[in-house]
Amino acid sequence: MRLSDCHNIDDFRTLASKRLPGPVFDYIDGAADDEVTKNRNTAAFDDCDLVPNVLAGVDSIDMTTTVMGRKIAMPLFLSPTALQRVFHWRGERAVGAAAEKFGTYFGISSLATVSIEEIGRTISTPKLFQLYVHKDKELNRAMIDACKAAKFDAIALTVDTIVSGKRERCLRSGFSSPPRITARSAFSYATKPAWALNYFLREKFDLPNLSGHLDQGSKFALPIADYFNTMLDPSMDWKTAEAIRADWGGEFCLKGVMSVEDARRAVDIGATAIMVSNHGGRQLDGSRAPFDQLAEICDAVGDRIDVICDGGVRRGSHVLKALSVGAKACSGGRLYLYALAAAGQEGVERVLGILHDEIERGMKLMGAKSVADLTRDNLRWR
Secondary structure (H helix, E strand, O other), X not given: OOHHHOOOHHHXXXXXXXXXXXXXXXXXXXXXXXXXXXXXXXXXXXXXXXXXXXXOOOOOOEOOEEEXXXXXXXXXXXXXXXOHHHHXXXXXXHXXXXXXXXXXXXXXXXXXXXXXXXXXXXXXXXXXXXXXXXXXXXXXXXXXXXXXXXXXXXXXXXXXXXXXXXXXXXHHHOOOEOOOXXXXXXXHHHOOHHHHHXXXXXXXXXXXXXXXXXXXXXXXXXXXXXHHHHHEOOOOOHHHHHHHHHHHOOEEEEEEEOOHHHHHHHHHOOOOEEEEOOHXXXXXXXXXXXXXXXXXXXXXXXXXXXXXXXXXOOOHHHHHHXXXXXXXXXXXXXXXHHHHHHHHHHHHHHHHHHHHHHHHHHHHHHOOOEHHHOOHHHEEEO
């Protein structure tokens, strides 16, 4: 299978599974417990149908939207994800360059494998930093200060990961950060020599944003669940979030909001955006899908805060449905991580091109000249 054979997200997933050792692929692909929520995140879109309008004169359409203070060229952006150089040796560098080509937001994680400073210096597209609140308060402050210096456009505080979900695929494979080859996993790594050569012979794995504060997960291998359970601060509360917003002073998003009550509190503390997200189904299995929750959240706060539908997006039509409900944009992680693992920057550019074309084609078929033309009048629920 080659990159040219990839025409949708499932194709990229298949190619990624052929390129990555099993434990690494399962880290991307897996989720919590029985993975019910992960599967529902995408299936939720199937319970909603699009109702097109015709004879609308759609020879030219406007796909732009403004979210978190920046105008982006398409209503879909790349959510921050951790450990990207484990999946492809260029990691965040490849993803950022692809996002730049398509004029959309690009996010990096606290557990990024490329520094905040480098991304700020080399990537001009709108940039989002995902902040995990660590017990080490000096580390939290250092990351915020680095984002200010690097002129990041927004910070997204992840609020749904005070402890790790039970990710059973990782428990079975023994996946850790950095990857550790064990007797159980050795065969899987040995059968992917191209990945192994790139990982072991190129730039040494590092989590530079933690440098000088933590060695766990970077210099010393640690399962991701153990990292979350020991390093992150479970005492984080609304006062913590409000203090971080004040310290940052710019566009501020809460990532992981799923209830109307929390959406309203996000507005009250001065957040400018929320990502309706369940962390890709990797935390609380059995929780609602973002698209299932989107309407009631948009009804409650959509006129006061940017609402982003994060998770489960696999098609341009999914983006059209979320925008019609009231979201300002959609975002996702796996949709580009599969492509990154499959073919690096070229893969991410190809998947963004496919989704861009699906959104554009879908808008024309819906009779929508702009994102603003997509409303609930265009939807019916089964």
